[in-house]
Amino acid sequence: MTAAxxxxxxxxxxxxxxxxxxxxxxxxxxxxxxxxxxxxHTVTAPELFELLREDHPLLGRATVFRTLDSLVDAGLAQRFERPGHVYAYAACSSDHHHHLVCTSCDTSFEIDEAAIASLTRGLEAQHGFTVHHATLDFYGLCSRCAGARV
Amino acid sequence: MTAAxxxxxxxxxxxxxxxxxxxxxxxxxxxxxxxxxxxxHTVTAPELFELLREDHPLLGRATVFRTLDSLVDAGLAQRFERPGHVYAYAACSSDHHHHLVCTSCDTSFEIDEAAIASLTRGLEAQHGFTVHHATLDFYGLCSRCAGARV
DNA sequence: CGGGGCGCTGATACTGAGGATCAACGTATA
DNA sequence: TATACGTTGATCCTCAGTATCAGCGCCCCG
Structure with a gap:
């Protein structure tokens, strides 16, 4: 495989x-x-592996798992819950780590970080707690899905 | 600090x-x-199973898994992430579903829901999104652990 | 420019969390 | 008391995620 x-x-x-x-x-x-x-949309590791394998049969399974972990670690992806005790992933820009996730179509929307930053600071001050990282994800219906299922 | x-x-x-x-x-x-x-502290399902089995050898493994799910579903427990892609659980009162979790001692602290409710409403209005449920958990060091590891 | 260290990859085999199933059981209602 | 239905525990199964390891390729330094 050639370097990008x-x-x-x-x-x-x-x-x-x-x-x-x-x-x-x-x-x-x-x-x-x-x-x-x-x-x-959010994707699970096995889903992404299958997806990529169509075009890149050489890609290894373990590599996808490892890479997703690296991406989360590097702040370029975010982990979510899926029903059935499974993790799903979505890419995020380096400054936006929190999302609205539609449980109907699995689409994810980034949240403006400003409101959250102030919430975090408030909590730190209030509890004497040092926040390193937060999962701050909202699950529900996006406007499209909410409209479609009346 | 101790909770209620x-x-x-x-x-x-x-x-x-x-x-x-x-x-x-x-x-x-x-x-x-x-x-x-x-x-x-937060506990994984297998951990809790082992713990309970000491006093209650009759208790079934599947029952613990099922019960934890019921509790989360009923709003009496909350699911968390643990390193290693595992879920951990903590009890919570019916009105407080969000926590600060110390990654050092695994203790969890409940967060006042008021600040979060207003954040949620703001997001709903801003994105036309209907929030059903949210994971809103902050991971870091509690004051005790932060002090201890200077 | 050539060797060596080191990080990365893909294949394989493994682990263990969590789910499915089902007969037996308990409890509430008729 | 009889019946219906939710619950339990035992067992087996699935599959997400990990460990391992030999081979490879990039990068640094002589």
Whole structure:
């Protein structure tokens, strides 16, 4: 597999984020990230593996799992709950880690981080707690699905 | 800081909540709920099973899994992430579903729901989204652990 | 420019959380 | 007391996620 030579923002972002942790922006990682960016929906690791395998039969199963973890770790993807005790993933820009997730069509929408930052600071002050990371995800129906199922 | 420690309401609460769904407040369910209330920490289903089995060797494994799901469903427990892609659980009062979780000692603290309610309403208005349920959990260090690891 | 360290990959086999199933049981209502 | 129905525990199964490891390729340093 050849190394990526494009200079699109996604690539630069990934490269920087990974480099900051002594990791490499490999073709596989870009592949996974771009596939994740392309779907507007949340995807489980096995789903994404099957999806990618259609075009890239060489891609390894373990690699997809590992890569998704790296992406979450690098702040470029977010983990969600799916019914049935399964994790699903969605790409997110480096500044927006929280989402509205439609439980009907699995589409995810990014949330403006400002409101949340102030909430976090309030909680830290109130409880003497040091927040490192938060899952702050809202599940429900998007306007389209809410309308469609009246 | 310690959360409210009112003892008996647990049973009434469970009964009502379950009855509202045509379900029964069985001895097993109370057992699981009380064990969950007793630990101030988050616990995984297998951990809780092992814990309960010491005193109640008859208790079935599947029952613990089922019961934890019922409790979450009834709003009396909350699911969390643990490193290693595992779910952990904590009891919560019917009105407080969101927590601060210490990643060092696994203790969980309830968050006042008022601030969150207004955040939710704002998001609903802003995105035309209908929120049914939210995971709103903050992971980090509690004051004790933050102090201890200087 | 050539070797060596190290991170990454893909294949395989494994682990264990959680679910499905089902006969037996308990409890509430008729 | 009889009956219906939710619940339980035992067993077996599924499959998401992990560990392992040999081979490979990038990058650094001589």
């Amino acid at each position: 030579r494009s200079t699109r923002p996604a690539v630069r972002d990934l490269s920087e984020r990974l480099a900051a942790r002594g990791r490499r922006p490999t073709a596989q990682r870009l592949l996974v990230l771009e596939a994740l960016r392309r779907t507007r | 420690r009112s003892t008996r309401p647990a049973v009434r609460d469970l009964s009502e909540r379950l009855a509202a769904r045509g379900r029964r407040p069985t001895a097993q369910r109370l057992l699981v709920l009380e064990a969950l209330r007793r630990t101030r």
